[in-house]
Amino acid sequence: MFSSRLTTTAQCCRRQSLRYLSTSGLVNEQKTLRRRVIFSGIQPTGILHLQLGNYLGAISNWVKLQNEAQHEDDIIFAIVGWHALTLPQNPKELSAARTNMLATLLAFGIDPKRSVVFHQDDNQCHTELAWILSCITPIGKLRRMTTWKSRLATARNANDESEIDESMLNAGLFTYPILQAADILAYRATHVPVGEDQTQHLELSRDLADSFNRTFSKRKQFFPVPSQLITPTKRVLSLKDPSSKMSxxxxxxxxxxxxxxxxxxxxxxxxxxxxxxxxGITYDPVARPGASNLLSILAACTDEPVQEVAARYAEKGHSALKSDVVDALEEILRSPREEFGRLRQEKEYLAAVARQGAEKAKERSSKTMREVRNMVGLC
Known part of the structure; x- marks a missing residue:
């Protein structure tokens, strides 16, 4: 799950494509520039407490990608329920969270007519490909993943990752980067919008795509090696402790x-x-973190460079800034909040969107899996 001013996403995608293609030679340039397959996923848990950072860091960027996509592009968003199982879940709460997350994505602008939006756990191609990829993944690569200990530390409420005993780690939490790679490669994605904290996981996906191609697809590059599309994330800090991230x-x-x-x-x-x-108001994240955080939030809401926003408040006080931040937040959240409340009651509609999304996802991934099975000798 990601510059002070948001560059046009489509232009950003294509510039990254050109930089990548100039060094790798693994993907045909004209084909990539003509059609992108963009995939990303989000976990369903914690939806009732999704906070501003989640919206500015992921969902709003998904909507921009969708709205700025070319007609030929394939935009695919998954609610990754299987990943949620890597940590203990209450079954009833997880079931409700899946529906709530779908309602949230639709409320904030994901259009099922323009994007494929579906529940990952409704498509078995993900787990089938994950098993095949796990059979070519060295354990050493997984041990070098830096996120599993931190996730386990969070689950155990440990303050120091060194306190974590590896024997406490469940296999799913250890191997979920392989499932993440399968999520991406099942659709032969060319671009993956993720934050910098997910760079290592995407590198594993790139490595596995290359490894599969070299092992089973000697005459062609079957899996594109996906490019990281670093989505422009506005860093939103705690309102009570602006030295830490809003969480x-x-x-x-x-x-x-x-x-x-x-x-x-x-x-x-x-x-x-x-x-x-x-x-007076100035933007100085080190000396004035609280005021700077409010300026950053306002700039994110208005999609302006934070320095330009700060200049307007140089002769004003914190009360005026806070008042404008309140108005800006309410402006961007009012309509989605109301739509979310409405959609949560439309259970049949949400079920239909999920079902149709899964059918579209299966249509795409099944083509991939038929060729994968043939290449590895399973048909």
């Missing part, structure tokens, strides 16, 4: 803006945000 797991709910917060809750949280006693 849905923080014990104080006043530290974050949640996507389901009412206008009154947003106003209360922003007006109570930590700032300083210095006159």
């Amino acid at each position: 849905k797991s923080a014990p104080d709910p006043a530290s974050r803006i949640e996507l389901t917060d009412t206008a009154a809750q947003i106003s209360r949280k922003v007006r109570a945000a930590v700032t300083d006693s210095i006159d």
